[in-house]
Structures are given as structure tokens and as C-alpha cells.
Amino acid sequence: xxxxxxxxxxxxxxxxxxxxxxxxxxxxxxxxxxxxxxxxxxxxxxxxxxxxxxxxxxxxxxxxxxxxxxxxxxxx
Amino acid sequence: xxxxxxxxxxxxxxxxxxxxxxxxxxxxxxxxxxxxxxxxxxxxxxxxxxxxxxxxxxxxxxxxxxxxxxxxxxxxxxxxxxxxxxxxxxxxxxxxxxxxxxxxxxxxxxxxxxxxxxxxxxxxxxxxxxxxxxxxxxxxxxxxxxxxxxxxxxxxxxxxxxxx
Numbered sequence: 001x002x003x004x005x006x007x008x009x010x011x012x013x014x015x016x017x018x019x020x021x022x023x024x025x026x027x028x029x030x031x032x033x034x035x036x037x038x039x040x041x042x043x044x045x046x047x048x049x050x051x052x053x054x055x056x057x058x059x060x061x062x063x064x065x066x067x068x069x070x071x072x073x074x075x076x
Numbered sequence: 077x078x079x080x081x082x083x084x085x086x087x088x089x090x091x092x093x094x095x096x097x098x099x100x101x102x103x104x105x106x107x108x109x110x111x112x113x114x115x116x117x118x119x120x121x122x123x124x125x126x127x128x129x130x131x132x133x134x135x136x137x138x139x140x141x142x143x144x145x146x147x148x149x150x151x152x153x154x155x156x157x158x159x160x161x162x163x164x165x166x167x168x169x170x171x172x173x174x175x176x177x178x179x180x181x182x183x184x185x186x187x188x189x190x191x192x193x194x195x196x197x198x199x200x201x202x203x204x205x206x207x208x209x210x211x212x213x214x215x216x217x218x219x220x221x222x223x224x225x226x227x228x229x230x231x232x233x234x235x236x237x238x239x240x
């Protein structure tokens with residue numbers, strides 16, 4: 001395996017791990033917000049939705065990074 | 077060794093390749109799940125904006141004399157679809173709660189021996205005094221029905237959802 005190819009794979013694996021971590025945080029955020037909403041506390045819904053949106057955008061950014069690295073590696 | 081059926085041999089589909097998920101596909105799946113989580117949060121936000129502050133009616137639920145100490149009575153409040161339970165834990169101590177377990181909405185029942193409400197589905201216990209969770213999977217206390225006593229008659233006047 002070429003060193004550049006190996007570096008690309010490591011970068012993709014790292015990005016995947018980061019996406020998984022962000023997803024776990026989002027899952028926690030969703031369950032916590034739902035519990036809070038059902039308990040009659042509506043004030044947490046807006047900041048939680050904003051945070052979830054930011055996390056989703058971060059995941060999308062990482063996916064685009066993975067796609068970019070993947071394309072570069074395939075061109076070689 | 078078991079052979080593949082004839083149609084599999086004749087069709088140029090490599091089943092091993094079909095099952096193979098590459099990193100890019102997996103990343104796409106994770107991102108779509110992330111988008112789903114965001115949509116879930118948005119749904120809660122919209123729901124919290126659309127839900128109006130409820131107005132609870134004043135409703136007679138029981139006569140004081142009809143419930144013995146350690147006894148309970150079922151009623152519905154604020155609508156017919158909301159089962160509630162009224163308990164008399166002492167001579168002058170009365171408390172009423174929603175009968176729906178805050179875990180998965182099974183009906184809780186009053187156990188005088190432990191002075192608690194028990195959910196038979198997943199063994200969630202709630203204190204009869206204030207509805208707080210004693211054990212089990214529920215995360216939230218039982219919603220408390222606010223009571224008002226006028227002479228010998230008991231009225232439900234509202235609902236306190238309790239602390240989160």
C-alpha cells in the first residue's frame with residue numbers, strides 16, 4: 001500500500017470516528033430534549049435544535065471531507 | 077459445500093460485493109442519521125411552539141367519606157382519556173396523580189403497604205406522597221393533580237408536571 005493511500009485511509013477513518021461521536025452526542029441531545037419537553041419544560045427546545053443543527057452540519061462537512069479524500073485517492 | 081442456485085450462477089451479480097459497504101457509504105448513512113436526529117429536534121421545537129398552555133377545569137372527583145384510609149379511587153382528568161388515581165394515605169392526607177407511568181404509559185396502581193405507586197410493566201415505583209421516582213426505568217415523576225377541598229367534596233383544579 002502506498003504511503004499517500006494509507007494516509008488517506010487514516011484520514012477517512014478519523015473522520016468516520018468523529019462523525020460517530022457527533023452522532024452519539026446528537027442522540028443524547030434528542031432524548032434529553034424529549035424528556036424535558038414531556039416534563040413540561042419547553043425552554044430547552046430551541047437551543048437544543050440549534051445545537052443539533054450545528055452538529056448535523058459538522059457531520060455533513062466531515063462527509064464532504066471523506067468524499068473529497070476518497071475521490072483524490074481514486075484519481076491516483 | 078452448498079452450491080448457489082442456477083439463477084445466481086447465470087446472473088453476473090457478485091453477492092459478496094453487494095453486501096460490501098465501503099467507508100463512503102457508511103459515512104453517508106451516518107450523516108443521514110444525523111440529519112434525522114436534527115429533524116427530531118426540530119419536531120420537538122415546532123411542537124413546543126404549537127402547544128398552548130393548557131387551561132384546566134374545576135371538576136368534582138370524589139366525596140371525602142367515600143375513600144377509606146389506604147384506599148384509592150380512579151377518575152379521569154382533565155379529559156376522559158386521562159386516567160388518574162386519588163389516594164388517601166392518612167386521615168387528612170390526600171394525593172392524586174396521573175395513572176400513566178412516565179416510562180411507557182402503563183397504568184400504575186397504589187400499594188398501601190409500601191405507600192407507593194407501582195407500575196407492573198417494568199417495576200417502576202413512585203412515592204405516594206409526592207409522585208417522585210423511587211426505582212425503575214421512569215425518569216420523571218408522576219404528574220400531580222392539584223386538589224381543592226370544599227366541605228366534604230374534593231375537586232381537581234390543575235396538573236403539576238413536577239421537576240424534570
